[in-house]
Amino acid sequence: MTTRTPLTLITGPLGSGKTTLLRHILATVSQKIAILMNEFGEIAIDAKVIQGQNVSMADLGGGCVCCSLLGEFEAAVNEIIETVNPDLIVVETTGLAEPDALVFDIQESIPVVRLDGVVTVIDADGLVQYPQIGHTGRIQIEAADAILLNKVDLVAESELEAIAAKLHRFNETAPIFHTQRGQIDPALLFGIAKAERSLQPPHHIHQPEFDSFSYTSPATFDRACFEEFAGSLAPSIYRAKGFVRFVDDIYLFNFVAGRWDFEPFEQATTELVFIGKQVNEHQAEILQRLKLCEH
């Protein structure tokens, strides 16, 4: 009998810390890992963030792996096993993905892998700002074998208890680990799949309420102008990410629910993705404001 390659699924809402966790896993796990990335925006920012780390990776393009890209997903899994023969496969889904269809597909249709666990990363700060857990968030929590309640540095201890209790109502069995920047012993994330999992195919009608658009530019940006821009983005922009070139260097820019940060990052040019509800209403204004920040 051929052995099935263990496959771990990382899911969780937009900007909750999935790529940060993946970077931590890649930095701390010695086995040969292959990564499958699925991103929502048309520019693959996360794939570029991970690429520098000398790891085999396949990128599943813009869209949601949970429905329209299932065929591509199966093909990518088969190809990565044939070409790289990894010890482990880790899949990062978009924050908008509902993982139930994917879990079903992995168990039923891809004989070369076995589901090793579903890890759901939750943004504690996001849940304080937007306490309502929507349909997609609920499915992500229900599917979890382990939940990382991440960004605990941004939230008071008393609020964390209430959030953990809320998560527990949707999933009574998954352990909840409090983390900062995904720092956790990776051993707690592998070999954790539930023995019993519903094998009903989900009736999946996925209608993401989110849109995205992107922006690329060969220009250098004025940092103060860009920071003012980031500080006054319309509240409907929940997530923005990408690379920005300032005079001194180029940075990875991450914006989630009104908070943002920069990290020096080697990249050639400025490219940004904006994600939110009805973002297209703000597209023209955002592009115009970015133009004004170009040197």
Ligand SMILES: Nc1nc2c(ncn2[C@@H]2O[C@H](COP(=O)(O)OP(=O)(O)OP(=O)(O)O)[C@@H](O)[C@H]2O)c(=O)[nH]1
């Ligand atoms: N303060 C704080 N920031 C964090 C923590 N974990 C991640 N972040 C920041 O949150 C932002 C988003 O992190 P990512 O890892 O890119 O989130 P993601 O879930 O991969 O995002 P999407 O793929 O767009 O859904 C980045 O600015 C991270 O540095 C944390 O524990 N504390």
